[in-house]
Amino acid sequence: MGGLGGLLSRAAAEEMRKSDKQVLFLWLDGGISQLESWDPKPNTTFGGPFRSIPTSVPGIHFSELMPKLAKQMNRMCVVRSLCTKDNAHSSGVERIQRGDPKTRGVPYPYFGSAVAKLLGPGESKLPPYVWIKPGNGGFRPEDGGFLGPKFGSLAFGDGKPPENLLRNPALTAEEDDERNELRARLNERYAAHRAPEYTEANSYVFDTARELMKRADIFDTSKLPEREVQRYGSHDLGRHLLIARNMLEAGVRFVKVTSYGWDTHGDNFNAHASMMPKLDQSFSAILEDLAASGQLDRTLVIAMSEFGRTPRVNGHAGRDHWPEAWSLAMAGCGIRKGVVVGDTNEQGTWVKSDGYDIGSLFHTWYSALGIDSVATEYDNHGQPLPIAHEDMKPIKEALA
Amino acid sequence: MSLVTISAGAADSLPEQIDRLVAAKAGSQPLAPAAADAEFLRRATLDFAGDLPTPAEVRTFLADAAADKRIKLIDKLIDSPRFPERLADVLHVMLMERRGEDAKWRAYLVDSCKANKPWDVMAREILCTDYLDANQRGASYFATRRLDKEGQQLTDYPGLTRDVGRMFLGVDLQCCQCHNHLTVKGYKQADFNGLFVAFQNAKLEKAAGDHATSWLSEGALTAKYDFVSVLTSVKGQTGPRVPFGEEVPIPDLKGDDMWLVKPDRKKNEPGKPKFSPLQEVTQRMATKDNPWFVRNIANRMWWLVMGRGLVEPLDLNHAANPPSHPELLDLLGNELVAHNFDLKWLIHELALTQTYQRSSELPSGATRPPDDLFAIGRERPLSAEQLARAFLRATGEWERVSDNKKADAQDDTKRYALSDFEAAFRTAFASAPKEPELTVNPTLKSALFLRNSEQVLWAIRPRGENLVGRLTALTDNAQAAEELYLAILARLPAADEKADIAAWLEKHAADRPRAIGDCAWALLSSAEFFSNH
Numbered sequence: 013m014g015g016l017g018g019l020l021s022r023a024a025a026e027e028m029r030k031s032d033k034q035v036l037f038l039w040l041d042g043g044i045s046q047l048e049s050w051d052p053k054p055n056t057t058f059g060g061p062f063r064s065i066p067t068s069v070p071g072i073h074f075s076e077l078m079p080k081l082a083k084q085m086n087r088m089c090v091v092r093s094l095c096t097k098d099n100a101h102s103s104g105v106e107r108i109q110r111g112d113p114k115t116r117g118v119p120y121p122y123f124g125s126a127v128a129k130l131l132g133p134g135e136s137k138l139p140p141y142v143w144i145k146p147g148n149g150g151f152r153p154e155d156g157g158f159l160g161p162k163f164g165s166l167a168f169g170d171g172k173p174p175e176n177l178l179r180n181p182a183l184t185a186e187e188d189d190e191r192n193e194l195r196a197r198l199n200e201r202y203a204a205h206r207a208p209e210y211t212e213a214n215s216y217v218f219d220t221a222r223e224l225m226k227r228a229d230i231f232d233t234s235k236l237p238e239r240e241v242q243r244y245g246s247h248d249l250g251r252h253l254l255i256a257r258n259m260l261e262a263g264v265r266f267v268k269v270t271s272y273g274w275d276t277h278g279d280n281f282n283a284h285a286s287m288m289p290k291l292d293q294s295f296s297a298i299l300e301d302l303a304a305s306g307q308l309d310r311t312l313v314i315a316m317s318e319f320g321r322t323p324r325v326n327g328h329a330g331r332d333h334w335p336e337a338w339s340l341a342m343a344g345c346g347i348r349k350g351v352v353v354g355d356t357n358e359q360g361t362w363v364k365s366d367g368y369d370i371g372s373l374f375h376t377w378y379s380a381l382g383i384d385s386v387a388t389e390y391d392n393h394g395q396p397l398p399i400a401h402e403d404m405k406p407i408k409e410a411l412a
Numbered sequence: 413m414s415l416v417t418i419s420a421g422a423a424d425s426l427p428e429q430i431d432r433l434v435a436a437k438a439g440s441q442p443l444a445p446a447a448a449d450a451e452f453l454r455r456a457t458l459d460f461a462g463d464l465p466t467p468a469e470v471r472t473f474l475a476d477a478a479a480d481k482r483i484k485l486i487d488k489l490i491d492s493p494r495f496p497e498r499l500a501d502v503l504h505v506m507l508m509e510r511r512g513e514d515a516k517w518r519a520y521l522v523d524s525c526k527a528n529k530p531w532d533v534m535a536r537e538i539l540c541t542d543y544l545d546a547n548q549r550g551a552s553y554f555a556t557r558r559l560d561k562e563g564q565q566l567t568d569y570p571g572l573t574r575d576v577g578r579m580f581l582g583v584d585l586q587c588c589q590c591h592n593h594l595t596v597k598g599y600k601q602a603d604f605n606g607l608f609v610a611f612q613n614a615k616l617e618k619a620a621g622d623h624a625t626s627w628l629s630e631g632a633l634t635a636k637y638d639f640v641s642v643l644t645s646v647k648g649q650t651g652p653r654v655p656f657g658e659e660v661p662i663p664d665l666k667g668d669d670m671w672l673v674k675p676d677r678k679k680n681e682p683g684k685p686k687f688s689p690l691q692e693v694t695q696r697m698a699t700k701d702n703p704w705f706v707r708n709i710a711n712r713m714w715w716l717v718m719g720r721g722l723v724e725p726l727d728l729n730h731a732a733n734p735p736s737h738p739e740l741l742d743l744l745g746n747e748l749v750a751h752n753f754d755l756k757w758l759i760h761e762l763a764l765t766q767t768y769q770r771s772s773e774l775p776s777g778a779t780r781p782p783d784d785l786f787a788i789g790r791e792r793p794l795s796a797e798q799l800a801r802a803f804l805r806a807t808g809e810w811e812r813v814s815d816n817k818k819a820d821a822q823d824d825t826k827r828y829a830l831s832d833f834e835a836a837f838r839t840a841f842a843s844a845p846k847e848p849e850l851t852v853n854p855t856l857k858s859a860l861f862l863r864n865s866e867q868v869l870w871a872i873r874p875r876g877e878n879l880v881g882r883l884t885a886l887t888d889n890a891q892a893a894e895e896l897y898l899a900i901l902a903r904l905p906a907a908d909e910k911a912d913i914a915a916w917l918e919k920h921a922a923d924r925p926r927a928i929g930d931c932a933w934a935l936l937s938s939a940e941f942f943s944n945h
Contacts, residue, residue: 180864183869197912
């Protein structure tokens with residue numbers, strides 16, 4: 013039935029752009045072990061050394077490595093029946109983040125680019141798709157896929173703003189504003205007799221630059237309050253999620269935070285013992301903050317990887333790639349609270365119920381954001397393209 | 413005015429014929445008048461020299477009363493040593509779409525443009541390079557860069573095949589890799605795959621031994637290529653084949669007979685087959701006998717000079733997407749063939765048309781004519797290369813920066829070399845890699861660069877005789893305004909513009925260098941500076 017939806021109409025598009033929904037997308041790159049986190053199997057063949065602990069929802073248990081997140085379970089929905097298809101990082105990361113529609117010969121946008129396109133920047137006028145990550149930052153056009161480079165991400169490498177985002181110290185804010193007004197005035201005369209598209213686009217980027225620079229407080233990460241840094245954790249993930257919270261508060265539509273190092277082919281248990289407390293601390297802190305301010309009600313929160321890890325422990329005490337049965341966590345707008353969806357068998361090797369592929373999750377996320385994932389289609393130069401895999405459906409049990 | 417009539421008019425010059433065809437299509441739509449002298453001078457200098465006219469050149473041109481001064485200017489610009497450099501920039505951006513920079517490729521393009529090498533010869537050298545010829549091997553970058561492995565992706569033969577179609581024939585056959593095109597009737601799966609067979613048979617070899625660049629070796633092709641439509645499951649088969657052309661028969665050779673040079677693994681010799689699909693395809697494709705090849709380059713040169721193609725998009729040439737002026741495109745193609753694919757000649761002819769010389773200003777109250785009538789001069793953004801040069805010219809830093817062989821952060825006068833500015837402008841203004849750079853839009857990145865980058869601010873601080881240094885010393889504000897507009901926008905300011913500048917300079921008289929710098933910045937960041945209009 014997928015083909016019946018009309019093209020993305022202008023009216024529907026404008027309506028969607030009035031949405032106040034936002035997204036926090038936490039990407040645990042390399043593949044967090046479901047067994048050491050959302051789907052523990054203590055005292056089984058492959059369960060590993062860690063115990064499980066009760067959560068704030070009776071009957072649901074997490075790994076003991078996440079005591080703080082266990083207290084947030086009443087706000088979350090955990091899906092334990094992911095069954096995806098790709099077990100290579102290079103293609104898996106793309107496959108998951110692009111939502112794996114059927115091959116169309118054109119690269120699909122990453123989820124962040126898709127939301128930027130569908131919902132737009134919103135009232136904040138800030139760039140709609142910001143990516144906070146360790147390493148290099150900058151403008152990342154390739155995420156945009158066929159939507160084009162302008163829907164790519166604005167990446168904050170090591171949490172720092174991209175080059176030239178902060179006002180040059182040689183100028184005061186007043187001087188900078190004043191000379192920009194002079195620019196606008198001198199520009200008007202030229203614009204008066206020319207095609208509006210070009211001069212308007214020119215003004216638009218200068219205005220957006222100004223909005224961004226005005227909000228230097230949220231982008232200037234050298235000034236994070238020490239007390240909050242301590243609460244989120246004085247490590248990359250803690251700082252980056254704290255910046256993410258500030259950006260969401262400022263109105264950025266889609267914030268992606270990446271944490272690297274989850275590819276634990278060797279020494280899986282010590283690695284998780286060292287990394288999980290950081291995730292536990294920072295992710296629970298941002299959930300608490302978003303809930304306390306009421307913002308969680310309009311923010312879709314997702315924490316996931318490109319796949320899970322093998323139940324079988326390899327010769328290096330590691331776990332390898334396992335797309336067959338793994339988990340993710342969600343919270344916030346449109347998401348049912350305090351539920352686990354799906355189940356794995358006793359040893360955690362396979363999904364017991366129906367497995368969900370990434371296409372189902374894209375439908376679920378769009379539904380949570382109030383976007384009709386069947387009726388809405390992209391118009392790629394006349395070629396109608398579905399925004400999510402047309403053979404799949406949202407996970408109803410995960411939706412509020 | 414009398415009615416426009418189209419007569420055979422063989423005696424008419426090509427520019428006259430072009431203007432007549434454009435006027436005929438425009439019908440009752442009024443055509444914009446000729447651009448003012450200053451607008452014309454700036455446009456032509458940017459288009460044909462990739463540069464800004466100096467204030468002295470503007471003054472001289474404005475004062476020149478000669479009736480043929482525009483023709484003389486065009487002659488001078490197109491004969492100047494800057495012209496081949498500029499054409500090389502254009503071809504580089506068009507063919508490589510910001511995949512990177514390469515010195516040998518650059519040298520190949522510049523030398524070819526300097527020698528005014530016919531386009532069909534260039535195209536054949538680019539598509540099927542003689543890698544051992546020092547004058548030619550730089551051309552291999554077009555294909556070898558595209559076949560470079562990136563991450564864990566497979567070697568991108570489909571991408572290369574697609575780009576050969578786009579750049580040299582004006583057809584984007586991407587969809588036909590997997591099925592006949594859904595919306596373009598004439599694009600068939602065999603059209604893509606015939607080209608694909610020839611390129612997929614080639615292998616990227618590293619530079620070594622006699623090879624100073626990476627290069628493509630070819631295998632011995634013995635069988636046709638099988639493909640299946642993913643939509644209809646209909647099977648097909650093709651040998652090497654130019655899109656829309658005849659299949660090249662694969663000779664029935666076996667064993668040693670297949671090779672001119674036999675492959676020898678011990679000697680790292682990939683071998684050389686007697687039957688070279690690349691050569692066969694290239695010779696049939698890049699020739700005056702292939703109408704797609706002729707139309708494509710005529711259309712792209714029109715686009716270069718007029719800011720919009722007769723066929724748009726440039727790579728979607730097909731029956732249901734006809735040129736806005738079919739007769740005109742045929743005329744250009746025929747003339748180009750008659751002149752042995754001489755691009756310099758064609759550009760010169762186009763520059764002499766009234767169509768090229770029209771004002772980009774819309775008269776007050778008039779509605780904008782449809783773009784495809786070419787009734788009004790078309791604005792287009794400057795390339796990163798044009799901008800870097802124009803920016804340094806305008807700020808009076810060109811000599812200092814281009815003479816500086818080595819950047820020295822400690823010495824304010826040697827702080828930047830030309831390559832720093834070129835790289836910075838490319839980062840801020842060029843399209844993303846693999847995106848056609850045709851209608852570049854201003855981006856957030858470019859706005860932030862102009863507002864906050866140290867390089868931009870450095871250039872508008874007073875330093876010796878640079879623009880801001882020179883004008884800081886001037887006490888007459890009206891004169892300073894004139895100099896600012898001449899240096900940056902290559903025109904004289906209007907009275908209200910002069911007044912605005914004077915008011916600003918008076919208000920900020922306490923810090924005149926900064927006040928001048930602010931005005932320079934405001935003009936350098938304006939839409940007018942960033943477009944060729």
